[in-house]
Amino acid sequence: MSSSAITIPGVQIEEKPWVDSLHEWVTTVDHKRLGVLYILYALLFLVVAGVEALIIRIQLMFPHNHFVSPQVFNRLFTMHGTTMVFFMGMPILFGFANYLVPLMIGARDMAFPRLNAFSFWLSALGGFLLYFSLVGANGLYGAGNAPDVGWWAYAPLTARAFSAGHSTDYWTLALLVSGFGSIGTAINIIATILCMRCPGMNLSRMPLLAWLNLVMSGMVLISISPLTAAQIMLLIDRYLGGHFFDTQAGGSAMLWMHFFWIFGHPEVYILIIPCFAFMSEIIPVFSRKPIFGYPVMVAATICIGFVSMSVWAHHMFSVGMNSYANSFFTITTMAVGVPTGIKIFNWLGTMWGGRIQFKVPMLFSIGFLFQFLIAGLTGVMLGSAAFASQLTLSYFVVAHFHYTLVGGVVFGVFAAIYYWYPKITGRMLNETLGKWHFWLFLIGFHLTFDLMHIPGLLGMPRRIYTYEPGRGWDTLNLLISVGAFIQAIAILMFVANLIISYFKGARAGNDPWDAWTLEWSISSPPPAYNFATVPTVASRRPLWDLKHPEDPDSRYE
Amino acid sequence: MQRKQNSIKLSALFILALLFLYMATAAAAALADPSTGITNIFAPASTPAKMVTHLSVFVLAITGIIFVVVFTLLVYSIIKFRGRAVDAGREPAQVYGSTQIELAWTIIPILIVIVLFLATARAIHAVQDAPEPAGAVEVTAIGHQYWWEFRYPKLGVVTANELHIPVSDPANPTPTFLTLLSADTDHSFWIPELAGKTDLIPNHPNEMWMDPLRTGIFLGQCAQYCGVQHAKMLLRVSVDSPADFAAWVRGQQQPAVQDASVATGRRVFESNACMNCHAVGATAANGRFGPDLTHLMSRVTIASGAATNTPENLRLWIQNPDAIKPGALMPAMKLTDSDLDAVVSYMETLR
Numbered sequence: 001m002s003s004s005a006i007t008i009p010g011v012q013i014e015e016k017p018w019v020d021s022l023h024e025w026v027t028t029v030d031h032k033r034l035g036v037l038y039i040l041y042a043l044l045f046l047v048v049a050g051v052e053a054l055i056i057r058i059q060l061m062f063p064h065n066h067f068v069s070p071q072v073f074n075r076l077f078t079m080h081g082t083t084m085v086f087f088m089g090m091p092i093l094f095g096f097a098n099y100l101v102p103l104m105i106g107a108r109d110m111a112f113p114r115l116n117a118f119s120f121w122l123s124a125l126g127g128f129l130l131y132f133s134l135v136g137a138n139g140l141y142g143a144g145n146a147p148d149v150g151w152w153a154y155a156p157l158t159a160r161a162f163s164a165g166h167s168t169d170y171w172t173l174a175l176l177v178s179g180f181g182s183i184g185t186a187i188n189i190i191a192t193i194l195c196m197r198c199p200g201m202n203l204s205r206m207p208l209l210a211w212l213n214l215v216m217s218g219m220v221l222i223s224i225s226p227l228t229a230a231q232i233m234l235l236i237d238r239y240l241g242g243h244f245f246d247t248q249a250g251g252s253a254m255l256w257m258h259f260f261w262i263f264g265h266p267e268v269y270i271l272i273i274p275c276f277a278f279m280s281e282i283i284p285v286f287s288r289k290p291i292f293g294y295p296v297m298v299a300a301t302i303c304i305g306f307v308s309m310s311v312w313a314h315h316m317f318s319v320g321m322n323s324y325a326n327s328f329f330t331i332t333t334m335a336v337g338v339p340t341g342i343k344i345f346n347w348l349g350t351m352w353g354g355r356i357q358f359k360v361p362m363l364f365s366i367g368f369l370f371q372f373l374i375a376g377l378t379g380v381m382l383g384s385a386a387f388a389s390q391l392t393l394s395y396f397v398v399a400h401f402h403y404t405l406v407g408g409v410v411f412g413v414f415a416a417i418y419y420w421y422p423k424i425t426g427r428m429l430n431e432t433l434g435k436w437h438f439w440l441f442l443i444g445f446h447l448t449f450d451l452m453h454i455p456g457l458l459g460m461p462r463r464i465y466t467y468e469p470g471r472g473w474d475t476l477n478l479l480i481s482v483g484a485f486i487q488a489i490a491i492l493m494f495v496a497n498l499i500i501s502y503f504k505g506a507r508a509g510n511d512p513w514d515a516w517t518l519e520w521s522i523s524s525p526p527p528a529y530n531f532a533t534v535p536t537v538a539s540r541r542p543l544w545d546l547k548h549p550e551d552p553d554s555r556y557e
Numbered sequence: 558m559q560r561k562q563n564s565i566k567l568s569a570l571f572i573l574a575l576l577f578l579y580m581a582t583a584a585a586a587a588l589a590d591p592s593t594g595i596t597n598i599f600a601p602a603s604t605p606a607k608m609v610t611h612l613s614v615f616v617l618a619i620t621g622i623i624f625v626v627v628f629t630l631l632v633y634s635i636i637k638f639r640g641r642a643v644d645a646g647r648e649p650a651q652v653y654g655s656t657q658i659e660l661a662w663t664i665i666p667i668l669i670v671i672v673l674f675l676a677t678a679r680a681i682h683a684v685q686d687a688p689e690p691a692g693a694v695e696v697t698a699i700g701h702q703y704w705w706e707f708r709y710p711k712l713g714v715v716t717a718n719e720l721h722i723p724v725s726d727p728a729n730p731t732p733t734f735l736t737l738l739s740a741d742t743d744h745s746f747w748i749p750e751l752a753g754k755t756d757l758i759p760n761h762p763n764e765m766w767m768d769p770l771r772t773g774i775f776l777g778q779c780a781q782y783c784g785v786q787h788a789k790m791l792l793r794v795s796v797d798s799p800a801d802f803a804a805w806v807r808g809q810q811q812p813a814v815q816d817a818s819v820a821t822g823r824r825v826f827e828s829n830a831c832m833n834c835h836a837v838g839a840t841a842a843n844g845r846f847g848p849d850l851t852h853l854m855s856r857v858t859i860a861s862g863a864a865t866n867t868p869e870n871l872r873l874w875i876q877n878p879d880a881i882k883p884g885a886l887m888p889a890m891k892l893t894d895s896d897l898d899a900v901v902s903y904m905e906t907l908r
Contacts, residue, residue, distance in 0.1 A: 154782070294654065355641070
């Protein structure tokens with residue numbers, strides 16, 4: 001560790017006209033500003049898709065409810081799923097990767113700043129294209145409507161025979177365009193991590209966050225490509241008379257399923273691996289111990305990356321594959337559970353013997369651990385092809401993946417926001433409001449998603465806009481909806497906290513958590529050039545070495 | 558103290574949530590009584606469903622044990638290793654890892670995965686690769702937006718939405734083997750208590766079987782999103798005693814009733830678009846887009862289970878299908894009141 005820990009005060013800039021500020025933000029190629037843009041953009045879509053989820057839950061509160069029509073309901077769940085996966089989940093994680101990776105590896109920017117800006121604006125365009133369908137899907141002169149084919153858009157529902165107008169085209173183009181953006185960002189993250197590390201930071205000293213984002217970006221490169229190919233094939237079907245997926249003309253519905261899920265399953269790991277990365281940074285700091293089993297954590301992540309490429313057809317256990325294929329995808333799916341379990345055990349090993357501080361980022365991380373444990377175990381149940389023949393396509397699956405994506409990804413993202421908000425804004429988030437947010441969200445989450453498993457076991461299929469009374473689903477659905485509203489209240493408190501703390505929060509200083517990675521060595525918010533002098537590191541925890549010169553990590557690694 | 562309270566609150570909440578989940582599942586299982594209409598995957602009534610349930614209980618037990626062990630370790634470490642005020646400013650021992658422990662928690666999960674895989678593979682093979690016995694009943698199920706067509710090729714029977722199959726005596730099995738086809742989009746055939754679900758996919762014939770071990774009505778519905786009215790593509794399976802099944806088949810094999818007193822209604826039916834989509838056996842009406850109406854009155858429901866089969870519902874369905882099932886492909890027929898009454902009377906004779 002060298003002089004890079006010297007505090008560099010933020011450059012004092014005079015107040016500029018807002019048009020100039022706006023112009024700076026729109027034309028920026030700074031990785032930190034692009035990271036913040038990604039995060040804000042994703043939070044906007046989190047609220048939009050959250051409102052869609054609330055409308056869905058109002059409709060399902062009672063059997064034979066008439067709050068929305070079936071057509072509107074089908075559009076809502078399509079938009080909710082597509083938005084949350086492509087325009088909330090991926091952008092917010094790319095945002096953190098953009099913001100944090102250069103800071104944590106001691107670089108002054110990403111490898112390709114202009115590609116970075118281009119990728120963000122492509123992804124942004126994708127989201128706006130999807131929502132423009134509300135106005136333009138039947139042609140600019142007609143009333144528009146949103147896509148209603150589900151977020152998997154299974155063939156042949158997307159064929160022109162079953163999906164007239166342009167709503168499916170907006171869905172296709174939105175994913176195509178944002179897919180290009182994702183590929184650009186993934187290339188950028190890989191290049192940055194491989195080529196821009198500061199002196200002394202060899203791969204075995206790199207923070208786990210950088211390692212995990214490296215694996216995630218590799219998976220994006222591999223898995224977005226088939227999705228992009230499938231979207232192009234679908235466009236050819238719809239506009240150039242192709243018959244890839246057009247079953248009325250001999251096309252194959254199964255082909256779409258394979259293309260979609262060979263993207264779709266790695267995709268959930270693309271979403272969860274960056275959250276593993278947050279856990280691997282936050283849990284050690286609030287347990288006051290280094291991460292347990294660093295090399296094993298890296299190996300387990302790479303293992304997840306490889307194995308998760310061979311599990312996609314567990315989404316297709318009901319489509320009539322033969323018993324050998326079903327057995328193969330059972331073993332691969334369950335095999336992913338091994339490295340994932342290793343990660344949970346290593347976080348447990350990190351907390352073991354530590355002095356755990358229950359600050360809000362750590363509360364969300366602990367919530368993540370419990371919920372991800374349950375999500376993993378229901379995943380093993382769904383990975384057993386025979387058990388899955390009952391569970392798949394039911395509300396049990398809906399409960400399982402919300403456990404992963406809300407209990408895992410959203411909790412992980414909240415932990416990350418509470419942890420790095422001080423670095424990004426220079427202000428602490430309010431701890432009391434944060435605890436209210438955590439406990440309310442936790443209660444709402446468990447009320448909604450614990451109970452949601454049960455209607456699935458009682459035969460309730462997913463994606464139904466209403467249901468018959470007397471099937472044992474009524475009370476459960478009412479309680480599930482109540483939980484959704486409790487979560488919504490918690491989100492409001494979170495948004496209020498973000499805004500109030502931005503103006504009135506306590507000053508953060510450089511290193512409010514007494515942490516060990518390079519981003520905490522510079523001012524909050526960091527200056528445009530990040531590091532006045534490029535740092536040199538000698539271990540995985542450069543700031544530990546600096547704070548404990550008598551007992552540096554470099555002595556043990 | 559604040560920290561201690563937090564950790565205790567946290568663990569108490571999780572334990573409560575777990576207990577709640579357990580009790581709710583147990584209550585739901587207890588409610589699974591065929592007379593209530595509650596379907597439950599843990600109350601199987603056929604051999605393939607039983608095999609799946611046995612495997613499911615095994616997987617649940619193993620995952621349950623893993624859950625209890627890891628959950629306990631997590632709660633223990635959160636409470637035991639919480640930061641105390643007396644430790645403020647001091648760092649705990651810095652431990653970097655342990656090869657032995659890493660090996661243990663790698664190898665044990667691998668062994669568990671192998672056991673779960675072998676159990677699953679055995680169940681998959683038993684369910685999917687079961688040979689078809691000589692006494693099996695063959696049915697072709699065809700999914701349509703948003704109704705089910707059932708054809709019994711060996712028996713010459715065509716019906717819709719309500720599947721009749723015989724109960725199977727384990728000593729002398731008469732299972733039902735289904736061939737699953739689709740006329741349009743993807744659907745999925747799911748009767749939770751009789752078998753796991755199998756999709757109906759265009760250009761991709763699938764197969765499934767079930768051998769119901771008791772008589773009664775079994776409910777289910779389409780499980781694969783198939784379009785606007787996916788929710789009201791309901792499914793009723795009537796498992797009949799051998800005698801009842803034989804009687805039902807004989808009834809379905811009869812040609813349509815020709816009742817002179819409803820000749821007006823029949824003329825309305827055959828001179829409007831009705832006959833383009835619907836068939837009535839041994840008449841000029843032979844459409845195939847909609848359900849076969851030859852024995853409409855032998856069915857308990859109309860519109861794929863969306864409404865009970867009463868003259869009032871039938872009248873409403875013909876006049877304004879959207880009132881019962883918005884988005885259904887049946888068009889509003891816009892008949893005059895007298896024509897409507899005549900057609901409903903005609904339908905009422907199709908026993």
